[in-house]
Amino acid sequence: MNRRTCAAFGTALLTAGALAAATHDAAAAEETCSYTSSTDRPALTYVNTGLSVKQAQCLSNVWGGVPKLAVDGIFGSAMSKKIVWIQGCHGLDRTGVVEEDTWQVLYHPALDCYDPYPQ
Numbered sequence: 814m815n816r817r818t819c820a821a822f823g824t825a826l827l828t829a830g831a832l833a834a835a836t837h838d839a840a841a842a843e844e845t846c847s848y849t850s851s852t853d854r855p856a857l858t859y860v861n862t863g864l865s866v867k868q869a870q871c872l873s874n875v876w877g878g879v880p881k882l883a884v885d886g887i888f889g890s891a892m893s894k895k896i897v898w899i900q901g902c903h904g905l906d907r908t909g910v911v912e913e914d915t916w917q918v919l920y921h922p923a924l925d926c927y928d929p930y931p932q
Contacts, residue, residue, distance in 0.1 A: 848864045864886065870884045871884050876919060877922075
């Protein structure tokens, strides 16, 4: 096997492993956070309340980062700050609005984030 074939094979294995891990993480998030259906993805902004906010809070806690949010269904300043951080980690515009792209990363997060959490 030449170097190019080995490199392609190694890349394919890494990609398959990352896909399996991402699929597992999404399934774990859906099992852990069951306040709403994973297809219920309304736009959420500061001061929204309800079950969809609880779902986003729960998913952000599964995703990681400090601090863990209280899963109280209130989109407050701590949640806004965490959503902005998560968006930055995924290359999204840092709007603080949970919209379709942000829901997507909450259910399917990147494996690592190198942005420090804002103080």
